[in-house]
Amino acid sequence: MAIDNIKQESWNTYYNTYFQELASQSLASLWEKVDIGIMLIVALTASGSAVAGWTLWSLAGWKVLWGVFAGIASVVSITHTTLRVPDRVKQQEELRRRFSEVRVEFENFLADLRIGMKEDEARKRFKTLQGKYSECMKVAHLDILFTVSFRNRVTNILTKELQGRGMI
Numbered sequence: 001m002a003i004d005n006i007k008q009e010s011w012n013t014y015y016n017t018y019f020q021e022l023a024s025q026s027l028a029s030l031w032e033k034v035d036i037g038i039m040l041i042v043a044l045t046a047s048g049s050a051v052a053g054w055t056l057w058s059l060a061g062w063k064v065l066w067g068v069f070a071g072i073a074s075v076v077s078i079t080h081t082t083l084r085v086p087d088r089v090k091q092q093e094e095l096r097r098r099f100s101e102v103r104v105e106f107e108n109f110l111a112d113l114r115i116g117m118k119e120d121e122a123r124k125r126f127k128t129l130q131g132k133y134s135e136c137m138k139v140a141h142l143d144i145l146f147t148v149s150f151r152n153r154v155t156n157i158l159t160k161e162l163q164g165r166g167m168i
Contacts, residue, residue, distance in 0.1 A: 006122045007113050010129070014106035015158075017133050020140060021099035022161075023154045027143055028092035031085055038080040045073035088143070095140055102132045 109125055117125075162168045 003113070003117075003119050003122055006119070006126050007110070010106060010110055010113065010126055013130055013133050014103065014110060015162075017099055017103045017106055017136070018161075019154060019158055020136065021096055021103050022158055023146065023151070024092045024096035024099060024140070026150070026154055026157075027145055028089050028096060030145055031088045031092060035080070035085045035089060038076045038085065041069075041073045042077045042080075045070045083144075091141075092143070095136065098136045098139075102129065102136055105129055105132070 106129055109129060112125075113122060159168065
């Protein structure tokens with residue numbers, strides 16, 4: 001593998017690593033918002049909640065609204081448990097951390113390639129980094145929020161980030 005090929009393959013893997021890092025960061029943020037929203041709704045409808053005792057909810061017109069709101073809270077609470085939202089936040093944050101570590105190693109490697117490196121050493125470091133990327137990908141599971149539009153948004157964020165760094 002010629003040094004130019006190593007540079008190109010390293011760039012490709014760097015890009016994919018950075019994409020995965022940003023995707024995990026965005027997924028963790030989205031799941032955290034879902035978690036906070038659901039927990040707030042559940043807390044507001046809890047029987048011991050101060051909100052539940054407000055006189056407003058005992059008025060005739062508001063009883064139905066309160067019943068609907070409490071019913072929605074029950075459904076989202078069940079959904080929260082079923083989707084294991086807190087676990088998803090933790091998982092995505094751990095993936096973000098792991099991909100970030102590999103990305104930084106690739107950045108350093110790409111800098112070393114620009115400065116100059118013997119092909120044998122470059123090949124060895126590339127294989128090591130590629131192995132680390134593969135290990136991260138093995139534990140990265142598809143998420144229900146990882147839609148085409150989500151991936152497009154992450155790609156746009158990555159493109160702007162790389163342009164801002166003068167890398168593309």
